Structure formats: structure tokens, C-alpha cells
Amino acid sequence: MAAWLAREGYPIYAWHGQSVEDFYWCIDKTIDAKPTLTLDDGADLIFRVHDARTDALEGVIGGTEETTTGVHRLRAMGEAGQLKYPVIAVNDAITKWDFDNVHGTGQSTLDGILRSTSVLFAGKTFVIAGYGHCGKGLANRARGMGSNVIITEIDPLAALKAHMDGFRVMKMDEAAVVGDIFCTATGMVDVLVARHFESMKDGAIISNTGHYDCEINIEDLEGLATSVRTIRTDNEEFTLADGRRIYLLARGRLVNLAAAEGHPSEVMDMSFANQFLSLCRLAAEGEGYDNLVYDISHQQDSELAALKLSAEGKGLDVLTAEQKSYHEDFSHGT
Numbered sequence: 001m002a003a004w005l006a007r008e009g010y011p012i013y014a015w016h017g018q019s020v021e022d023f024y025w026c027i028d029k030t031i032d033a034k035p036t037l038t039l040d041d042g043a044d045l046i047f048r049v050h051d052a053r054t055d056a057l058e059g060v061i062g063g064t065e066e067t068t069t070g071v072h073r074l075r076a077m078g079e080a081g082q083l084k085y086p087v088i089a090v091n092d093a094i095t096k097w098d099f100d101n102v103h104g105t106g107q108s109t110l111d112g113i114l115r116s117t118s119v120l121f122a123g124k125t126f127v128i129a130g131y132g133h134c135g136k137g138l139a140n141r142a143r144g145m146g147s148n149v150i151i152t153e154i155d156p157l158a159a160l161k162a163h164m165d166g167f168r169v170m171k172m173d174e175a176a177v178v179g180d181i182f183c184t185a186t187g188m189v190d191v192l193v194a195r196h197f198e199s200m201k202d203g204a205i206i207s208n209t210g211h212y213d214c215e216i217n218i219e220d221l222e223g224l225a226t227s228v229r230t231i232r233t234d235n236e237e238f239t240l241a242d243g244r245r246i247y248l249l250a251r252g253r254l255v256n257l258a259a260a261e262g263h264p265s266e267v268m269d270m271s272f273a274n275q276f277l278s279l280c281r282l283a284a285e286g287e288g289y290d291n292l293v294y295d296i297s298h299q300q301d302s303e304l305a306a307l308k309l310s311a312e313g314k315g316l317d318v319l320t321a322e323q324k325s326y327h328e329d330f331s332h333g334t
């Protein structure tokens, strides 16, 4: 999409392998355009407009947010009265998180781990932290590749689902000892820390597909290591004092984006359609909205799902009048 926009003459500020300074330079250049609508993937643009670049706040009608973590934070800001313009939670659309997060992240995360390690998944113990949308998608794919999958969770409902979906569920302290491959998918900080690295097997591979590079505590790992060397692109070997080696992928950044190509466009199309339709909604109605986070309507989700199905050439049954009446009329008995 960025390449297409650039070709059409829109300014694009992005490249692979950015530093943190580069990242904020790109955001500031985007803000210099004085946007009336903001479209975000991680909410950094929104946070910047609320913080270091409040000069751009005035003209903004509203914004959209693509990610789970971004939406969590924006909801908290809205509830605390700190959000300065309305935001639509694109992430929480069914046509986004049940597809992009599950299928897109699930597939591309395995791709990123493969490209940076060339490991055989079959027979490996694959530990996944978080059984939300991304974790679930990844767990099912890792199982399909022959891995023995362990889930760690903090939410009893998610943990119970994982258990009844046939995965082993345990604390990370226990999983750290037996895992061959680890991937965090939580949106939380410090999911893997020093005490976990201390108990891992020689050769353990650790990666993240959740939020930025904070789920694996890299400082802890560096503190334990006596030497570090890059053994192939996006794969660093940390040797600990007792000789054990731990392989960190993509510096703990999202392995599917840093070490592979991210989600296929065939699943991002629905996410981007949700972004576009939400911006249209904000342009038309946003000025009447409160400064809160709004959901995507069920109607938008249904229409998008129907469009996607028809694009894939799939038919859909339609209720007859009798079926509709049976469904809706409370005077019917059984």
C-alpha cells in the first residue's frame, strides 16, 4: 500500500531497519502535513499528537487504531478524559482480529522464525505466551507443523480455552525449562526475563510477535551473556556463563514483520477496508462524537465479510421469510 501511495505522489516516510530516532522523525514528518484524520498502527501517531506535537491537535477530527495494544491504551485514555479526539477501534472489528491477528500473525510468525533459523518445527516443544487472537493462530499452526505446543496465560478463560483446545497449559517458569522455541504474543512487558533465561535449555530460540520489543527483556539476557554474536540475519546467539546458548530473533521485535514480510495482503485487505470505512465515518460524523474510542458497527463487519466471501467466490445461504419469522417471532413455540 505504501509503495502504491508513493507512486501516486503521496509523501511516505518509512523504511526497513529504522532506529527509534528515525521512527519518530517519520511520525513528525507525517504530522507536519497537519492531518484532519489520523490512521494508526500502534497508536504512536496519536500519542505524539497528544504529547510532543500538540500543535497538530486542533485540526484533527478523529483517528483510527489498528492494534490490540494501541486500542487498550486509547480506551484507558478515553476513560481518563485524556483523549483529545474520537478514535475508532479498527482492531476490535471481527473482520480484523479474527482474521488478520489469527491467520495473518499465525502464519507470518512461523515464517519469520523459519527465515531466521531454518529450524524444523516437527517434534519441537513450542512455548507460546498468550492465547489471544495472535497466540491462538500461532498455536494452531505450530501444532499443524508437528510441534508440541505449550501455552502460558494470565487470564483463566483464555487458559481454559487453550487447555480444552488440547494444548498443554503451564506457568512460564515451568515452560522455560522444557521449551525449544518460545514466542511471546501478549502485548505485555517482561514476559521472558532473567529467571527464565537461566533455566532454558542450550539452543533455546526466543522470539516475540506481540508488542514491539518489550515482551522479552533483552537487558536481562545481555546481563547474563558472556558473549553475543550474530549467526545469521535476525538471529543472535547469546552464550551464558555455563556455556548454554540462547538464540534471540529480530532483537525481540515482531518477528513476523522484522524477519519475514508480515501478513499477506489477502488478509490485510479486510483490515485496511475497515480503516478506510472508519475514516469515511469519522469524516462524515466525527465532529459530533465525544473524545472516546468507538467500535466498528456489526453492519460494517457483516458487509465486509460478505464482500470478502464474494471476492473469494463463496456462496451464502439466505434465510427464507418463514425462517426469519421462526427466528424472530416470539409467539412461535418450539
Ligand SMILES: NC(=O)c1ccc[n+]([C@@H]2O[C@H](COP(=O)([O-])OP(=O)(O)OC[C@H]3O[C@@H](n4cnc5c(N)ncnc54)[C@H](O)[C@@H]3O)[C@@H](O)[C@H]2O)c1
Residues within 6 Å of the ligand: 067, 068, 069, 070, 097, 100, 101, 105, 129, 130, 131, 132, 133, 134, 135, 152, 153, 154, 155, 158, 185, 186, 187, 188, 191, 209, 210, 211, 254, 255, 256, 257
Ligand atoms: N505480529 C503482528 O503482526 C501483530 C498483529 C496483530 C496484533 N499484534 C500484537 O500482538 C499482541 C497480542 O494481540 P492479540 O490480538 O492476540 O491480543 P489479545 O488481547 O487477544 O491476547 C493477548 C493475550 O495475552 C495474554 N497475556 C497478557 N499478559 C500475559 C503474560 N504476561 N503471560 C501470558 N499471557 C499473557 C492475555 O490474557 C490475552 O489472552 C498485541 O500487542 C497486538 O498489538 C501483533
